Amino acid sequence: MICKECGKEYEIMEGKTSFNYERCECGGKLEYSANLKESSVKKDKDQSNIPISRIKWKGVLIGFLFLFFSLIISVLVLFGNNIPTNVSDITSEILTYFSIITIILTIAAGSVSAYSSGSKKYIDGVINGGMVGVILGFILGFVGGILVFMSGVIIFGLLSMLGGFIGVIPRKRSK
Numbered sequence: 001m002i003c004k005e006c007g008k009e010y011e012i013m014e015g016k017t018s019f020n021y022e023r024c025e026c027g028g029k030l031e032y033s034a035n036l037k038e039s040s041v042k043k044d045k046d047q048s049n050i051p052i053s054r055i056k057w058k059g060v061l062i063g064f065l066f067l068f069f070s071l072i073i074s075v076l077v078l079f080g081n082n083i084p085t086n087v088s089d090i091t092s093e094i095l096t097y098f099s100i101i102t103i104i105l106t107i108a109a110g111s112v113s114a115y116s117s118g119s120k121k122y123i124d125g126v127i128n129g130g131m132v133g134v135i136l137g138f139i140l141g142f143v144g145g146i147l148v149f150m151s152g153v154i155i156f157g158l159l160s161m162l163g164g165f166i167g168v169i170p171r172k173r174s175k
Helices: 036-054 057-079 092-116 122-144 146-173
Strands: none
Touching: 036 122, 057 092, 057 122, 092 122, 092 146, 122 146
């Protein structure tokens, strides 16, 4: 028996029937294969695009929208009606607060993305959560240049990956 979701193979013991094996430990549906080597070849071909196939764009979009709107609300809360139009008007205290809020919200957005994408494996949560930070890095790169792009993708990608890892925990516990 082979899991359709993760590709794990289960050998059926003599005297047992396949109905004893309905689900994999990952939750995926098992299907019968007469020849494990053929299925291993198929599994190897499928694994060449694992990161792309594991991305659940609906969950990533939900996580990114959460980040976008929560950052807008944070700016409104921090500045109120007095949003500075000049960089020199932004105090270091406000910049520090906004940085801390951005870090927390990026982690939370990764968690929202992983949870809403239905990730039950930590690697899936990290991939789906991390995509939120990568997208944010791309957007910042368009505005701020290549150095901002590279640092944004790395920093926000890692933060949202951490959030993605955290976002899988409730799904793991709900088994």
